[in-house]
Amino acid sequence: QVQLVQSGAEVKKPGASVKVSCKASGYTFTSYDINWVRQATGQGLEWMGWMNPNSGNTGYAQKFQGRVTMTRNTSISTAYMELSSLRSEDTAVYYCARVYDYGEDAFDIWGQGTMVTVSS
Amino acid sequence: SYELTQPLSVSVALGQTARITCGGNNIGSKNVHWYQQKPGQAPVLVIYRDSNRPSGIPERFSGSNSGNTATLTISRAQAGDEADYYCQVWDSSTSKFGGGTKLTVL
Numbered sequence: 001q002v003q004l005v006q007s008g009a010e011v012k013k014p015g016a017s018v019k020v021s022c023k024a025s026g027y028t029f030t031s032y033d034i035n036w037v038r039q040a041t042g043q044g045l046e047w048m049g050w051m052n053p054n055s056g057n058t059g060y061a062q063k064f065q066g067r068v069t070m071t072r073n074t075s076i077s078t079a080y081m082e083l084s085s086l087r088s089e090d091t092a093v094y095y096c097a098r099v100y101d102y103g104e105d106a107f108d109i110w111g112q113g114t115m116v117t118v119s120s
Numbered sequence: 121s122y123e124l125t126q127p128l129s130v131s132v133a134l135g136q137t138a139r140i141t142c143g144g145n146n147i148g149s150k151n152v153h154w155y156q157q158k159p160g161q162a163p164v165l166v167i168y169r170d171s172n173r174p175s176g177i178p179e180r181f182s183g184s185n186s187g188n189t190a191t192l193t194i195s196r197a198q199a200g201d202e203a204d205y206y207c208q209v210w211d212s213s214t215s216k217f218g219g220g221t222k223l224t225v226l
Contacts, residue, residue: 035215037163037217044206044217044218044219044220045155045157045163045206045208045217045220046217047214047215047216047217050215059213059214061214062214095162095163097163100165100168100174104151104210104213104215105151105153105168105169105210106151106153106165106168106169106208107153107155107163107165107208108165108168108174110162110163110164111162112162113162
């Protein structure tokens, strides 16, 4: 079945970087954009950016420009999201999500989420 | 930047109809998507492009969008519908989520 499986929980110190992976299966990885969304405990959903797995093109929310990098490895159908210069406010669950059709559309398949804790 | 406004909470009696709104400037000109999120789980798409249901989503879920308000309607509400609901749009190549609405089924 179509699914996205994310890497496990991470604990990082302030100032460090974290790289979360998102492995796709059950569909052609390069045919659908991948977006990243995060959610702090008890808070709402916050969009971080998108990546086209075919071209590698990306688009980031202004808030994360300069700190986030989205990449992929098409040979293993895996997308990555790296966030640098971590601070306590980055503590959240990070989700990858597939776009339903193409471009600016709904997110029909979500990963299970990866908890990232930033603490000294 | 484009802002979406949702009520913090909505309550509905078991078996009745719940309506969750999502307000935004001329939101009727955009495609609105709705997600359901239960505690400890990833969001699930329940309505896409204003009024379309993905496969597996009950017909009790419907959506509309006009003017400055989009609405998610849940008919014959069940205990299992209790969750947080988020609306989403795209604006200027950026995706935006509403703040979320907690639906309580009484």
